[in-house]
Amino acid sequence: MSVIEFEPVNRQSTAEMIADRLREAIMRGTLEPGDQLGEADLAARFEVSRGPVREAMQRLVSEGLLHSIRNRGIFVIDLTVDDVVDIYRARTAIESGALELILDGRRDHTHEALGPSIAEMTTHAATGDAAGVSDADQAFHEALVDSAGSPRLVRAARTLLIETRMCLGALQTTYPELGEQVREHVELREAIGSGPAERARTLLAEHMADAVSRLRGRVSEPSTPV
Template structure:
């Protein structure tokens, strides 16, 4: 096959770089839910042509982080409480699959990988830094899925984790003490490292279900409509 059949590498990497920055901005709330994105404006801000921006936006459209309205434009997703409940249900399936692989010969790998995020989470919880706890929470679950050694699970989890980070502000306020949130992750890590396998599975499911129950209690009028 001729080399000219391939897309130039610099264009592909530029589009991926832009996509990464847009994901980060959406996750952090710097691009607010419902805000409209324009190719020309983004191209100017990134200092690139519109082609890589268009490609980056198409990637995020396919991932569900952006949505398109015919004749109006492209917008950042807006998550309802029902959406967030569904996200946690999907994460339970994906992270449960990752945990099954971890418990089948990768426990030491996972225990080591989860260490830094647990340390960070506990430190931020002690100081009352809710944003730091959220960052460490996401890092924990990214490390959990990464430790399974499955690129497909990693891809499947990525968008769900970004969507979760978008809503973690609401979840934080449901914890009376951030140390409780950190302790859940300490216990889960210990169970993954050396505890009985059924306990690790149970703790993961309980952790996910707890997030759903907290949302239902905080926003009872917005769920199961």
């Protein structure tokens, strides 16, 4: 397992706080695909007993971000090209479902909710900060699903968005030009806010299909791991 610098958590912290830290480490690539997680080691790093760490790890196993191998331990999942396709297939279903709820009376609210992430993407793109743009990209899609007002869609989307960042890994983005990434999201936001409903549906579907095409192209390159 990679050497990781975790800040100690408060002794009153819950297993969910530890799970959040581990999710973040997996998403950022600090914990890499295939890394083994040791219960005792993590408990020492977080300065907590093993109980909350064990519970946090089991939560991530149930979410599909970790997997347990009998008599070996718990590991960060590895993602294949087929996983990339499946992740985006699931995201398309979830975000399309969210969009239908949004189009049914939540358009103004969603347009406003998507504004901060667009502003962040624009700022980071102007400085060439690909990681910052990717963070804002994820925030955009989180806000999109959240705006639908469905807690179940939000829960379903959370793990998929983390897996999306795992797919990107060190690439941070598959866009050759960060401004293009921003423009796609601006167009989608405007369509959601006031454009024809069918245009919003089309732009979202094309956005997801394009992402799969870009990722497939990049992960198939000999020097690029999944």
